[in-house]
Amino acid sequence: MSPERFNQCLRVIRWTPINIAxxxxxxxxxxxxxxxxxxxxxxxxATWLETLAQAHEALPPTAAYRGKRSSF
Incomplete structure (x- = not known):
């Protein structure tokens, strides 16, 4: 896995270096x-990160909760 792909996978998963560490x-x-x-x-x-990235790409976050606010 190239460093570029490593970083791309982290972005797709929405992990910072601290999160993966x-x-x-x-x-x-x-x-x-x-x-x-x-x-x-x-x-x-590399295999694990690719699998996670592919899952995140296939199942993006739902838009149903965008802008959701607390009722308090």
């Missing part, structure tokens, strides 16, 4: 290295 319970610096292309994205991580 938290989900993986890994060092933020490693995620930043993956983003920059200074580390190779492991195959298992």
């Amino acid at each position: 938290s989900a993986l319970q890994c060092e933020l610096s490693w995620i930043e290295a993956l983003e920059a292309g200074n580390e190779i994205v492991p195959e298992g991580l």
Whole structure:
């Protein structure tokens, strides 16, 4: 997985580097290295991110709640 695709997957999933580091319970610096292309994205991580990104692309958020406000 290229750094560009890694970053694109994160955008599609709506995750920041901090979010994925938290989900993986890994060092933020490693995620930043993956983003920059200074580390190779492991195959298992690439497959997982691709699957999540594809699911998010196939099932975008519903528009039914746009502009929804609290009734309080």
